[in-house]
Amino acid sequence: MTTYRSVSIDGLDIFYREAGSRSNPTILLLHGFPTSSHMFRHLIPALADRFHLVAPDYPGYGNSSMPTVNEFDYTFDRIAEIVEKFIAAIDLKNYSLYVMDYGAPVGYRIATKYPERVQALIVQNGNAYEEGLREFWEPIKAYWHDRSSENADKLGHLFTLEATKWQYTNGVRNLEKISPDTWTIDQLFLDRPGNKEIQLALFYSYGTNPPLYPQWQEYFRQYQPPTLIVWGKNDYIFPVEGAYPYQRDLKDVELHLLDTGHFALEEEGETIANYIRQFFGARLQPILA
Structure with missing residues (x-):
């Protein structure tokens, strides 16, 4: 049974889902935008x-607190700090990280700070290489260089229902497998007053991530976390060019390209679950036995 809880972190209610026995290996699941x-x-x-x-x-996401941009510093550094404090609050000692989209820069900040705690990585369309930032990112890169209202206006369409639906449907094989609940629920949260400003702040803050790529890559090379990559190969936001470079730096890496889009779990959830079982079964057998 999945449980639904909240814990107070720096005065914020951080909502989380939890399931499974704590005697088993922990996977910390870090979500993306939106x-x-x-x-x-x-x-x-x-x-x-x-x-x-x-x-x-x-x-600012889901069922956690949503302070305004004047009340909370919406940066990837600060969100990683909140997740770090969340890990301490619920007393996780060792864990694997499942990172997707925004979850990658959040998770890799934590991994580089506490490498001894990270048992493995599961990467689903989560970028750590310059090769992975292609056409989709050009207007966002312009915003990094010039945080003007004109450049912000060019990003406004990314918060619309049409764009949210597109994130779930673009590149999928079978639209009938994609529940409309996905984009409907995400859009409900995006449409809250003040949330657009939060998303713009994080679009701007994403510009702090590429300068950290060399540090994250050095973490891969030095600590060699076993890494499972399950990548929706039709993703336009984080294209497949961002998946291959992990193989340069990691020795124990398993790459699976899935014939689906950005939110690969929607169409390939069972496949991904099976890959995780096989991957961990081979590497953490004494723990899983």
């Missing part, structure tokens, strides 16, 4: 018999 822990709603019960799974919502 979703929340809701994206893991099927994966969690699919793995809960052999794993302990925890999926928080970041501030």
